[in-house]
Amino acid sequence: MSDNLFQVTKDGKSGFINDKGQVVIDLVFDGVSSFSEGLARIFVGDKVGFIDTKGNIKIPPKFDTVSGFSEGMASATLGDKYGYIDTSGNFIMEPNFYRCWDFENGFALVMQEVVSTGCFIDKFGAIKLNGRNFLVSKYSEGLINCSENGDWGFIDINGNFIIPPTYKYAREFSEGKAAVSPKKINGKANKKELYAFINKENEIIIPPLFTGADIRFSDGMCAVWDKGYGYINNAGQLVIPCDLYLGQHFSEGLAVVKPNGKGKEYGYIDKTGAMIIKPTFTLAESFENGLASVTIGKKYEEFKYGYIDKSGKYVWEPTR
Structure with missing residues (x-):
């Protein structure tokens, strides 16, 4: 929004x-x-x-289909193939791609054919990077997480490894940090798939303590998993215990969560872990511009959609 x-x-x-x-x-x-x-x-x-x-x-x-605009361009189809249009609705790249993603910092990931591993193109349609399986990668904060011979590191848009491929897996950078799974911890194999966080100098700034880590930091917080979801801060301190059934990204000071227990509804917590908006929703989205989209109803055919403010009050009663 x-x-x-x-x-x-x-x-x-x-x-x-x-x-x-x-x-x-x-x-x-x-x-x-x-x-x-x-x-x-x-x-x-x-x-x-x-x-x-x-x-x-x-x-x-x-x-037939079209994405939202990103950097002045949107992917669109007339038939089975994707291309890119400008804000006048004219194709500036003809629909010749099997699939397209949004532009970010001047480049976009595309699939040329159904069996393609994906490549990055510039705004003129020229291929910038190819030859790797980029479909599990993301260009974020100037780096791309990618693998070489099964090991993960980070390359720049020219294909040069800025952080060598020495990890079992690496997630994208966000707020200057990336979650990585080292092969060894203290000289022993990382059998538990613990994740650490590195900076862009490849320095471990948060040690490997958790068996799962969310894709990105947001609002200075990151969801982690250890027999349940919790949250760490920028210093790597566990500030919200791992006793949630599900925890999503923080946005505007609140995060969507599902508590442990019999209930299946979603609510919102603040950065102290306090439940600010009680879990009463079938589905819930992050706050943006002061409001959050929520869904009520037990079956899809009965779902109704509304908006709440940060006090949990409806500004738009659920409708469908």
């Missing part, structure tokens, strides 16, 4: 509200997605286009 606009659906039609719960773009579309770079997807029948934050149609619904 951006510009403090939030997608909603009622009686089968979709539009947008502001952070006060007021409808600002009428619910007239068959579906919508969140705004990205000032544009949001609208679904009209089986075609997709874009509107601006005033509700004006900027790109008529003509695509």
Whole structure:
């Protein structure tokens, strides 16, 4: 979401509200997605286009599928193949790819064919990196986690190893840190698959203490697992014990969690681990621009979707 606009659906039609719960773009579309770079997807029948934050149609619904915009480009299909369009809706890379991902720092991961291992292209469509299995990698904070002969390290966009491939596995960088699984700990094999965190100088800044680590730090916190989910801070201190059934990323000071026990609902904790919003939701999303999307209902056919503020109060009562 951006510009403090939030997608909603009622009686089968979709539009947008502001952070006060007021409808600002009428619910007239068959579906919508969140705004990205000032544009949001609208679904009209089986075609997709874009509107601006005033509700004006900027790109008529003509695509079969299309992503949100990232760095001024969006992947789109007319038929079975993907290409990239600009904010005018014109293809600047013809739909010749089997699959495409968003651009980040000037580059995007694409699959050229169904059996492709993926490659990185620039904004002109030129292949920058190829020849590795990049489908389990991510270009983040200037580095790409990738493997060589089964060992993991980090390369730059030119394909040079900046951090040598010496780990059993490596996750992407976030907030200057990356989770890695060393082959050995104190001279012994890492049989428990413990994870440590390194900086971009390949220095271990948080020792390997947990059997699982979330993909990334956010809001200075990272979810870790040891017979349950908990959270560490930037110093690697376990500040929320590993006694949660599920823990997701922190955003705007709160994280979606599912406590241990018989209940299956989601709620929200703060950085002390205190339950700020009781677990009463079937599904819950992270807070963004002060609101969070939540779902209630026992069966998919009965699901209703609403928005809450940080006190847990509905600003948009659940609808469908």
